[in-house]
Amino acid sequence: MSEVEAGASAAQREAGIDFERLFDVAPCGYVLAERNGRIIRANETFAAWTGRPAEQLVGKRFSDLLSIAGKIFYETHFAPTLHMAGSFNEVALDLVDDQGAKLPVLVNATGGLHDGEHVQILFAVFRATQRRQYEQGLLEARDKAEATIVSERATSELQEQFIAVLGHDLRNPIASIASGIHMLAKETISQRGARVVELMSGSILRANALIDNVLDFARGRLGGGITLDRNAREPLEPVLRQVVAELQSVYPKPTIETRYELADPVDCDRMRIGQLLSNLLGNALTHGAKDQPIMVDASTSRSELVIAVSNGGEPIPPQVLERLFQPFFRGDDRVKHGLGLGLHIAAEIARAHEGMLVARSDVKATTFVFTMPLDI
């Protein structure tokens, strides 16, 4: 050993660091290569991963040790980027050992080393088996989740189509029965019979409203939305009056008090507004106090149409009030009738008319107010 070398080694021993050894046994692979990728020196760690002695790797191209995909990627992405940007980090590749087995690794490379005038590349290679498995697992889970979403969406669409068809088909027999009831009512009939007919009428009315709401909802979910057939020529008041009359005949109590101040024409879909009122009124009749009258107030100002329906009874707690217009929401009262669609559909009708529906509730009254801008 020369004096210089002895001194150098001494210095190393003194400092306690054997850099040569560190290079070889580092917990990652180190590969020093020429600019064209040919290996100058690889450390022991890396050599062990390739299943070959380190000396045998000298002269091979780094890309020779990669899988096919890695080789192609090296030529088309890795090497160009090293040239252009000087480094390339966090590349996931597969090393292939002498048996052909693949070892997933992560590679960082820098191409900025100089040995005299030659630029060299230094690769740092890290084992990534577990990481790769984890990633695989994540990808598979994601694919599965996506597939589930697609299939659930398809099922959900089928269900909604079924509902739409059902609702549609139910209309005929219901209409038929309604006509039959109408005519039975005109026959000579006992008082009890008359009462029966009256009750049947009410049921049919409810059934119709239910079908209307279900169909609207299903159509909405399938992307249809609430369609409007606006008409500014026909008066709105008769439609509203009819709705009130029909519901009062089915629910004699509580009384429904009305106030109409509608300066026609109102540019709206009268049937839909009727449906909206019917849903609000039905809700009030079902949930309101039976001993306090329900107020229906419909008026127009210069700029808007306002329809308000108020009932007495227990106030609606705020957390329920928030969710009232959500479909299928029925509050705490499962006992009360309804699918929980009526208010939702009413809100959708309001929206379709560019208006809104709001609810407020306190000990004095619960009030639903529909406002709609008048045209313009």
Place this chain on the structure above:
Amino acid sequence: MAVDRAVLTVLVVEDDALVRMHGIDILEDAGFAVLEAADADEALVILDGLDDVDLLFSDVDMPGSMSGLDLAHVVHERWPDMPVLLTSGHHRICEAQLPAEGKFVTKPWAQAALVKQIRDLLHA
């Protein structure tokens, strides 16, 4: 334009028997003479045989060779002066789809409104 007759005749076309009875009932109560048909084909047979039907009141969805809407167009072609009132619980027919002198009313019917609609069409 209706012939100035004392009693006006309406042809009711509807495939559901109960609903048809109901319609006839409403119209007879209102003072009209009423003829009935269960589908468009029957309706045309009746129209071909008589010349004093004043108004056609027809459902849209019916079995047979054509729908109520098709019937309305055929009737308008052959009897241009006859007003047509279509009705349906499923479809909403807008004015553009109807022939001239045609109107549409949804089911379920509001009795008074229906009668008024028919009177308006006849006296237009």
Place this chain on the structure above:
Amino acid sequence: MAKRLNARAAGTGARAMLFAHGFGCDQNMWRYVAPAFEQDFQTIVFDYVGAGASDLTAYDPQKYASLEGYADDVVALATELGISDGVFVGHSVSAMIGLIAARKAPGLFSTLILVGPSPRYIDDGDYVGGFSEDQIVELLDFLDTNHLGWSQAMAPTIMGNPDRPELSEELAASFCRTDPEIAKRFARTTFMSNNRADLGPIDARVLILQCRDDVIAPESVGAFVQQSIPGSELVLLDANGHCPNLSAPAETIAAIKAFV
């Protein structure tokens, strides 16, 4: 089309020289070569749809499932720019794209420079493309599982590079970034392609630049291309690997200059 393909023109010359990048990156592959021709040519570089800063929304999987789709874009671009009797310089798969384009619209290019061309990568009978079908399937499977992280997540964060001060950080960060889905499809289109039928006589001067040690376009393939195009010339560059336009720009420039 020029906008869609992010085409950049430079130079003052009567004749146009269109540089087309290959599979892998984008027009920046030519940054060391194209400027050398600005004195004598009007140089144009561009990105294929799906690469670099091209209009990604214009990517149509059906159109670009074959090289014809890419060739159509080249023809459209050249026509829009009014190129006639121009030089087409195509790297890697672009070499074949150029041949297809030249056959589609014969007046556009009178000279074709094919850098590392290959008409087919998969071996077929006597033909040695360099890869077995299994290997290409392995490649495509690999891409499908996104294993190499050929995704945005894997695009390197470059902290600036003292060795290349002229490189802006922005360029460094965007270089070689491609939409991973499109990259996968382009890989499939490229490596499953079979365009040997597009070799053969052509009414243009053809130069083939071949590198040593090119895994993707080995010397035997370069020779095959040269033999299949009567009158074509092959120059073996003193360069290794598949991208002499980056690794050995001087040699590349010299070889092209000697030919045009």
